[in-house]
Amino acid sequence: MKNYFLILIIVISFLSCQRENSEFLGGSLNDQFGELVVLEPFKSNTANFNFSIVSPRFFEAQWSKNLNWSLSVRATQTGATKTFTGYSNKLDIDNASWDGSADDFPSFMKDDVCQATLTLSDSDTIIELTTTVNVSEIKNPQEGLKVVADFEDGLPVNSLPFVQSGAELTVTENSAAVGSNYLHLGGYVPYDYLLTSIKIPVQDMDIFSATSPLLLYFNMATIGGILGEVPANQFIKIIIREDDGSNLSNGEKYSMEINPVNWDTWQLFTLPYSDFVLESAPVNNLREPGKINQIEIMCLSCPAESAPDGPTCPENTDLIVKTDIDFIAFTQNESYKP
Amino acid sequence: MRLIAICFFVFTAITTMAQERLKKIEFYGAAKTNILHQGFDVDGDTMNVSKANYGHSLIDLGILVRPSANTEIATEFRLRNELGGFWGGAVTYGIRKLTLKGVVNDAIRYKIGDIDLEMTPYTLYNNNYQDVVNEATVFQMAREVIDYENYFSGNAWRQQGVQSSYGFYLNNETFKSIDVNLFSTRNRTADPSSASPERLFSGGQIGLNTSYGLITFHSANLFDLKNTVNDMNLYYNSVNTVSANISLADLPKFSLNYEGGTSKANYENLIEEETVTIQDYFWNLGLIYSPSNKLRLSVNGINTGPQFSSPAAQNVRLGYSSSSNVFPTIGNNLAVRNMGLIDYLYNDVFYYKTFDSQLDLYNPAFSNALPYGLATPNRKGFSVSLDELAIKEQLNLSSEIHLMSEIIGTGTTQLKSFMKFVAKANYDYKKWSANAGLAYESTSRDGQAYEMIELSSMLFDFGVDFDLTDQLSILFGTKYHMADGNELLAVYDSYNNPLYFDPISYNDQKQMLNSIGFMVNFSERSKLTASLSSFSQKAEQEYTFNQLQLLYRLNF
Structure with missing residues (x-):
């Protein structure tokens, strides 16, 4: 009987431990070796970006693996550019929202037609996707300007x-x-x-x-x-x-x-x-x-x-x-x- | 006459005193001469030398001093001369060992200096070689040299520090006695240039001997000592386990063994004022069936957490990433030569003499199921062991099989499955003795093409000894290793989490080492071994070795 008591203590001792559940350990093999495929096309949430009002203005896309991506928006008339970079498997409102600012001078102007280019690259594939957006209104003056x-x-x-x-x-x-x-x-x-x-x-x-x-x-x-x-x-x-x-x-x-x-x-x-x-x-x-x-x-x-x-x-x-x-x-x- | 009597008395007194002194100081030692001549052959290679001739002689002189009945000081001085190092040109010397040990009040034993420490496979354990399953005598001779040079004594780690043990009886029928063993050693010295603080390794065991069996608490703690450098990071790892061996009164042929515990690692960044804590647990529960002295079977369930961290038990002896200075390059493009079985056994490859907080690089071609021994993290499954089966006192068999899988996938939700099978046999018949061993491992994982893993490896050891006379034996040994398939080897970050995966593949890789020689036992303490060996590797790099070794060892 005493033996069974000891056995019970042992069983309880290891059943009482719990681990945190995670999906898997380490970096994703899919990210490292998986094929790069575009799952959702690259587009903007609206064709005309009005930066003078408060409304969501962002780019969207989804692809098959997490990677370092680069999104460049360039105005064809002024040459103004805005660049976004990140590491993820999609573009959405969280990582590709645009407030109308540029990387540097020159600034975007009203009625600028902009070409947005998304570059996805892994160790053996480079994919470039493009879309076009128009700047219908530039951003409001900065506070304290x-x-x-x-x-x-x-x-x-x-x-x-x-x-x-x-x-x-x-x-x-x-x-x-x-x-x-x-x-x-x-x-x-x-x-x-x-x-x-x-x-x-x-x-x-x-x-x-x-x-x-x-x-x-x-x-x-x-x-x-x-x-x-x-x-x-x-x-x-x-x-x-x-x-x-x-x-x-x-x-x-x-x-x-x-x-x-x-x-x-x-x-x-x-x-x-x-x-x-x-x-x-x-x-x-x-x-x-x-x-x-x-x-x-x-x-x-x-x-x-x-x-x-x-x-x-x-x-x-x-x-x-x-x-x-x-x-x-x-x-x-x-x-x-x- | 009176003068003669006085002289006799003085002579007797001096002789007696001299004998007393002799007991207080003793000398012992070991001498060794190892001469190797190797030939290296690669088809079409005109850029590398094809012959190497090297070796060394050394003497380790030990002095045992007993200043009192309860105190002993042991020290070993080494003098080593490389082959061809005339007139002292290549002589090196140093202290190989310095230990003070004694007993206080006939109760507390202590050791200070060089000490060998071992606890359980989950706490403090120097895991076995991975290129050995049941080695031939002719290879054991060379293996003993590696053991001796690297302070490998069984599964113990040679450390420097202090150890103390004592025990006492409890005068109780159920709880009979308690044994306590404590130690503290210096694992790493401080390095101000890299802001690496002094690191200590401390712990011990408290064993409670009961009428049901032995229940022991083990603790192993590796930690940085604050303020020994301008601290930037501090590390602390604690492993605490309980083990029990319990006899079942109702089933006398059965017994239970168990070890379970937790690990907790703290990585403190003093610059960022952040602390990362990683903790996990393991358990190993076994049932042993032992109907007689000649048979012992055990079944164990094993679960070792993916974040379980036990630096003193999760290690690999051989530094697989090291290389030898003997024929270091191969081919006309002078590529670094991949090491093989012959290098592991005879050449100057690196063996870990101590442990650290990082998981060592391992070679999945040699061990993929349990590369860090039983404490390998992220494993669950069970093992069945035939620990010993003796037949007519001539044939001894043992075998074990491990069926394991990952607990959490690495880089994917798909889990790897592992199978490891080991069988050993020793046979003695008159002047013949033979030994053989086979270790087979397979690893598999399903999934997408980039997730799939199929790897199998086999290591085979075989040896035959024939005693021509009591002093002269003929020895033959062979080692064969093969690996085929692919694996994605994890590269770990500083927290021992897999960061990314290196794809490796073995396209039916084979290597074979054959050796024949003789051994002359001049006495129990003096032994000469001469052997001729040939080695071939058929892998990404193909080459052959031929070798002559003369090894003389003398203990005195």
Whole structure:
């Protein structure tokens, strides 16, 4: 009888244990070795994407295995692109919802016709699927956005351009980062670092009075030229002025350089105001977003022949500087979403 | 006359004292000379050398010091010289063993230093070789060299630390006595460059000897010691089991054996402040039928969880991913030569001397059903064992069969099924003795083409010894291994979860090792073996070996 009691204890001891149930251990063999087959066709949930209203806008598809996929949406007119990536066996509202933003400048525009391409690839198969969607309305302005200049109506009112002989500062149409126009800065000035600059007044910054400089972002679209055709060391200097001086013109100045500007597609330059460095004599040495009253953009490059101060760069001889800009704006809490 | 008497007295006293000293210090040792000449042959290979001649001589000098009646210090010094290492050019030396042991108050035994530890196949167990089923004497000679060099003593692990054991009687008819065995060893030294902390292995057994049988609690804990480096990760694994051997009073020919327990592994990431805990359990319940001393049958039900983790018991002796420096490449493209049976037995391949938290790489061609022994995770099924069948004291037979399957599929919901069959026979007749062994395994899984697995493997050992005289024996041995089919070998992540699967296939792979030689027993402690061997491998890489080995061993 005592033996049976012991046996009972043993039986109870292993019956009392339970394991968590999982489907299987490790990565799926189907994902590693299974055949890649499209199960549901690639499509958008609606043909026209209206980003100005709250409604679901996403792409759908399903295939036979989990894999790394890539979805690229490209506007045929503006060249704006939006890319999605992931690891799954389907596209749905959770992983392929689109809010109308682009990866970078240029932004999508109203009535853009976009081709969406889904690329599925495993170790031995690559499948590309395409569909088309139209942008019926662009996304609403980002919350906390303050546009300083978009050059759609020419130079901003009361802006102060400075152009050296041989330099160019012109509002140009076509292929803008946002909208239709952008500001071309460049030219050939072999005798000075500074080619051209523009001082743009900034108004109504009181809305950022309570914003920390850590959370106020300066944003600007920039584009250089094809390397070899432009100086490799061309650059932009940004000076932000505050009105905390004794008069309007002697407030604190904070600056930042984009050096070099060596890319040939529109790119977003974005930085918290707190990263700008003091360049003038200090007044209170505090970055105060609410007191910003001017932004100066300077186009610079190492001169090929002579310089008032500093070295020269003979390798820049006959190379035309190009540091175009567009869409200067401040945003709160996060960078601008093109 | 008085001077003679004084001299006699002094001489007697010195002699007596010398004898006393002799008891306090003893010398022992082992000497070995191993000379190998190997020839390597591959069709059309003009890039690799075809002959190798190497070997070594060594002496292990042991000193046993007994500073008191209850204390003993044992140390072994090694002096090794490679063949051709003239004038000390290739001499290496070091300490092979250092152990202090003793008894406190005639009750508590202790050991400090190098200690051999073994508990159960689920807690602390150095699993057997996978390329052996019942080896011929001519191969056993070489196998003993591997054992000796790698500190393999049965299924024990050689560790460094402290061990203590004691026992006491309970003066009770049902609960008779308790035996306690505790240990703590250093499993890994700290490495600040890789932020690897000091790792200890501690545990023990508490055995309760009852009138029904022995019930024992086992604990094995592998854990990192905090603050020995700038800690980034800490690991802790605990295995606790209970085993019982119970005699059935109503059925005296039957008995039950049982072991069951849990494992819990903690992976603490101090940077991310995250802890991953993995726990599981196992049980093994067996019924033993033993009508006489000549027959013993057992049936066991086995269930070892997929996440059961027991680092000191889930291991493979042979480092299958290692390679030999003898003929390391093959063919005119200098491909790395795949090791074979001859390398495992004679050449410088790697054997694990200790264990770690990661599951070792195993070779499914040699063991796929239970690659990590009984503690292999994710297995359920039963086994039937004929542990011993003696016929006329000349023929001894034993056999076992395991029918297992996975508990949870790996990479799929389909489950693998395993069958492992082992049979051994030893026969003695006058001056002849023979031994043979067969291990056969099959693995299968149904499903889609990419899920399907069909793998079979066989290992056959056979040997014959003939004693020409009391001192001279002729030895013959053969080993044959084949594997055919495919398998998807799991590559594990740091938590021992399968991450992905490497497809491997064996297209009727065969290898055979034959050896003939003689053994001269100069005395009980002195033995010379000379053997000629041939090895051929027919697989993805085909090659042959011829070998002459001279092995002299002397114990003193």
